[in-house]
Amino acid sequence: MTQTDSYPLLSRIHSPEDIRGWSTDELSSLAEEMRAFLLESVSRTGGHLAANLGTVELTIALHHVFNTPEDRLVWDVGHQSYPHKILSGRRDAMKSLRQKGGLAGFPKRDESCFDCFGVGHSSTSISAALGMALGARQQGERRKSVAIIGDGAMTAGMAFEALNHAGDEKADLVVVLNDNNMSISANVGALNRHLASLLSGPMYSSMREGSKRVLNHMPPMREFMRRAEEHVKGMIVPSTLFEELGLNYFGPVDGHDVNGLVKMLRNIYTMEGPILLHVVTHKGRGYAPAEEDPCTYHGVGSFDPNQGIQGGKGGGSPTYTQVFGQWLCDQAEADERMVAITPAMSEGSGMTAYVERFPDRYHDVGIAEQHAITLAAGMACEGVKPVVAIYSSFLQRGYDQLIHDVALQNLPVLFAVDRAGVVGPDGPTHAGSFDISFLRCIPNMVIMAPADENECRRMLSTGFLLDQPAAVRYPRGKGPGVLPEAGLIPLPVGQAEVRRRGKGVAILAFGTPLAQALDVGERLGATVINMRFVKPLDEQRVLEAAREHDLLVTVEDNVVAGGAGSAVAECLASHDIAVRLLHLGLPDRFQSHGTREELLTDAGLDTDSIESAIRKRLGPQACAGAAGGVISEQIGQV
Numbered sequence: 001m002t003q004t005d006s007y008p009l010l011s012r013i014h015s016p017e018d019i020r021g022w023s024t025d026e027l028s029s030l031a032e033e034m035r036a037f038l039l040e041s042v043s044r045t046g047g048h049l050a051a052n053l054g055t056v057e058l059t060i061a062l063h064h065v066f067n068t069p070e071d072r073l074v075w076d077v078g079h080q081s082y083p084h085k086i087l088s089g090r091r092d093a094m095k096s097l098r099q100k101g102g103l104a105g106f107p108k109r110d111e112s113c114f115d116c117f118g119v120g121h122s123s124t125s126i127s128a129a130l131g132m133a134l135g136a137r138q139q140g141e142r143r144k145s146v147a148i149i150g151d152g153a154m155t156a157g158m159a160f161e162a163l164n165h166a167g168d169e170k171a172d173l174v175v176v177l178n179d180n181n182m183s184i185s186a187n188v189g190a191l192n193r194h195l196a197s198l199l200s201g202p203m204y205s206s207m208r209e210g211s212k213r214v215l216n217h218m219p220p221m222r223e224f225m226r227r228a229e230e231h232v233k234g235m236i237v238p239s240t241l242f243e244e245l246g247l248n249y250f251g252p253v254d255g256h257d258v259n260g261l262v263k264m265l266r267n268i269y270t271m272e273g274p275i276l277l278h279v280v281t282h283k284g285r286g287y288a289p290a291e292e293d294p295c296t297y298h299g300v301g302s303f304d305p306n307q308g309i310q311g312g313k314g315g316g317s318p319t320y321t322q323v324f325g326q327w328l329c330d331q332a333e334a335d336e337r338m339v340a341i342t343p344a345m346s347e348g349s350g351m352t353a354y355v356e357r358f359p360d361r362y363h364d365v366g367i368a369e370q371h372a373i374t375l376a377a378g379m380a381c382e383g384v385k386p387v388v389a390i391y392s393s394f395l396q397r398g399y400d401q402l403i404h405d406v407a408l409q410n411l412p413v414l415f416a417v418d419r420a421g422v423v424g425p426d427g428p429t430h431a432g433s434f435d436i437s438f439l440r441c442i443p444n445m446v447i448m449a450p451a452d453e454n455e456c457r458r459m460l461s462t463g464f465l466l467d468q469p470a471a472v473r474y475p476r477g478k479g480p481g482v483l484p485e486a487g488l489i490p491l492p493v494g495q496a497e498v499r500r501r502g503k504g505v506a507i508l509a510f511g512t513p514l515a516q517a518l519d520v521g522e523r524l525g526a527t528v529i530n531m532r533f534v535k536p537l538d539e540q541r542v543l544e545a546a547r548e549h550d551l552l553v554t555v556e557d558n559v560v561a562g563g564a565g566s567a568v569a570e571c572l573a574s575h576d577i578a579v580r581l582l583h584l585g586l587p588d589r590f591q592s593h594g595t596r597e598e599l600l601t602d603a604g605l606d607t608d609s610i611e612s613a614i615r616k617r618l619g620p621q622a623c624a625g626a627a628g629g630v631i632s633e634q635i636g637q638v
């Protein structure tokens, strides 16, 4: 059966213009088809499912009412933008979602003119849409700018910075708050309670009735506002936080009622000034397993929708994330000073077991990386031992807090930096390409890069015991299968480990590239050193390697620029040592999306690429020797 047969309405849509003349009944039928297509497609490719199921009607109504792409739609995070992509001519490309060379998982300006702003990190949409509104006003252009932001993304400071400005600017900005009471896990915080009060208070019920009556016979918005004013006058209605900030608040409205949404958006379209439309949706809507457990269905691999996602098969070696989760519980057991902090990523960071066992020593601060880091700094001042679990790319959001509040005061905060290095399907916004570079230049920081699961555990123990800031950075997924030993045994700080002695070439591996380095060392008869610490660097080991070899090769899953290889070069320069150097790492460009393996190969960090890069640097003469196997004796694993 062709896709056209099973999705006849979708097959008629190549651009949002195609649905501008549709009746709301047709739009409702389209929503049903869209939802079925989403489930079929995303259950095959993997990706973000629950959030997209929740924005079907809202997306259809927005593209029906607003003249996109002239009117701008800025999706916050953008993980919920698959309906938007499907309506804007990319339905056929959905089969390539998040695959190398295929459709990106988030809106991207270079992917479509309908993607007016690139996103992936949360809480940027209001700032960007306000910027577009002010830009249009300055250019004398009349267009609408719309930010569609979730209740989770609304918990970030940046969203409030933008609201504070928007309420003052009186720009033509529409903020659609997509409130499903979920972040990835359940949403948290006082704002979440405020939103809930708007749904449960007298205002919501009367507004629901009121807006139904009003919307049914559709008076123009001005009339609607007069009547609402009359209506409200008779009531003591608590104003919302948003109105206090100067935005015109509408809602809450049912985010799955296409008819009601279209009417409300048409009215709002005629209005000027900053507006916030509070829309209530159900994350996972229309697929029972996702409705019941939107957290599990937030990000999915491929699965059979008839069976639903089957529980983890378990077994096999743990992922680095699981190693962290287990260490966290064991360390908390051993030291009651520990507190764990996450900015809304507890499941992804492997903290589920910890949350159950140590709820009183756990803080999910919402999507608030800056706050999470300075909160930890404050706790550290009081003798508490905070562990901040944070993805590498999200740590970028709290960089000044790390420098200004933690490192400058030399406070003992441990950063468990997950998703470091090449990540994969989430693409450039989520790539952990830079953390070695941006951490290494900060005084007082200890930076560790484990080569395997056991080292990861030991480095976490090492960092926890230090009386200064420390970071352990590890990638998404599994390691080489070196199972973590029991116990909480630290490593000697700043000491590398020689894994293989050879001649001619010394390969200095920082973290997970050690596996490839050992393979190449075997092929070339090279020395291989597991550097372990980016900072403090084992300078003695570097100088010794420089004295004993003709070529030093550094390998890291981080950009070369300012990375661990630069630390080696700086060390040699400071000792006035001249030796040939080859730095291997991520190139000076943003990662695309694809599997981790594909992207590592593209970056030249697979075994064959490393070998050929070294052979190329050695030149043909040396290669002849190398081809015969540089004479070396393996002194065994040290």
Ligand SMILES: Cc1ncc(C[n+]2csc(CCOP(=O)(O)OP(=O)(O)O)c2C)c(N)n1
Residues within 6 Å of the ligand: 051, 054, 077, 079, 080, 120, 121, 122, 149, 150, 151, 152, 153, 154, 178, 180, 182, 183, 184, 283, 343, 344, 345, 367, 369, 394, 397
């Ligand atoms: C700065 C940043 N921190 C964390 C994340 C991870 N993240 C992606 S979606 C999400 C939850 C978003 O919740 P909400 O905005 O309510 O959208 P919903 O999934 O409920 O539709 C989080 C925490 C991110 N993308 N960016």
Ligand SMILES: CC(=O)[C@@H](O)[C@H](O)COP(=O)(O)O
Residues within 6 Å of the ligand: 048, 077, 079, 120, 184, 298, 299, 348, 419, 426, 430, 476
């Ligand atoms: C959209 C978003 O930012 C998160 O859902 C992110 O995609 C999670 O990444 P992991 O799947 O690596 O936990």
Ligand SMILES: [Mg+2]
Residues within 6 Å of the ligand: 150, 151, 152, 153, 178, 179, 180, 181, 182, 183, 187
């Ligand atoms: Mg939400």
